[in-house]
Amino acid sequence: GAVVSQHPSWVICKSGTSVKIECRSLDFQATTMFWYRQFPKQSLMLMATSNEGSKATYEQGVEKDKFLINHASLTLSTLTVTSAHPEDSSFYICSARAQVTNQPQHFGDGTRLSIL
Amino acid sequence: ILNVEQSPQSLHVQEGDSTNFTCSFPSSNFYALHWYRWETAKSPEALFVMTLNGDEKKKGRISATLNTKEGYSYLYIKGSQPEDSATYLCAFMIPGDSGYALNFGKGTSLLVTP
Numbered sequence: 001g002a003v004v005s006q007h008p009s010w011v012i013c014k015s016g017t018s019v020k021i022e023c024r025s026l027d028f029q030a031t032t033m034f035w036y037r038q039f040p041k042q043s044l045m046l047m048a049t050s051n052e053g054s055k056a057t058y059e060q061g062v063e064k065d066k067f068l069i070n071h072a073s074l075t076l077s078t079l080t081v082t083s084a085h086p087e088d089s090s091f092y093i094c095s096a097r098a099q100v101t102n103q104p105q106h107f108g109d110g111t112r113l114s115i116l
Numbered sequence: 117i118l119n120v121e122q123s124p125q126s127l128h129v130q131e132g133d134s135t136n137f138t139c140s141f142p143s144s145n146f147y148a149l150h151w152y153r154w155e156t157a158k159s160p161e162a163l164f165v166m167t168l169n170g171d172e173k174k175k176g177r178i179s180a181t182l183n184t185k186e187g188y189s190y191l192y193i194k195g196s197q198p199e200d201s202a203t204y205l206c207a208f209m210i211p212g213d214s215g216y217a218l219n220f221g222k223g224t225s226l227l228v229t230p
Contacts, residue, residue, distance in 0.1 A: 004159065006159075032215065034218070036220075042222065043205075043223070044220040045220075046217050049215065049217055093160075095160075101209075102148055102167060104150055104152075104165050105150070105218065107152075107159040109157075109158065109159045
């Protein structure tokens, strides 16, 4: 089956640090990649959608200058949490989809981010 | 944000029991409904993508039905096994500014004990 690799899986860092999370599709070309965030006992919330070679589209309430998304190739998207603060601590997970809209999304393992 | 409701929130069954959970979603502007299984420390795994009213899909002991007119989908597990223990997520596909995105429910957490 399609494999998506997300890394790192766990980050602890000081407030003010910028953190980059990578999401790679290993065996298929991901035309579209999605970034989600999940707070405890809540559902996965879509943060942004990125299509290869285009600027990401952010959901309402998600600061694009805070969460920088780059999708420069068909196999790699990155999410950079800039100047992270304790309230950014959360579980971040990416997914990728090939060109056909009605195909399932393939998820990474997620990144647990803790800002001290 | 469109509400996707899943029930029950959690479920504990004995090995061999059959079980089912519900996903409710807005019935207007339906495009597709996804089911995923998410085991602890792993990535969510796609189970089904359902698009047509009356759809019924099956994968081994797991099956799902879809009613788009009334806005619900059922997931059934026949003869539950401990390895079925996971959180089961449903997600309603909605059109957005950059195409179709998934709107997830909070999931049903299933524990199957021997």
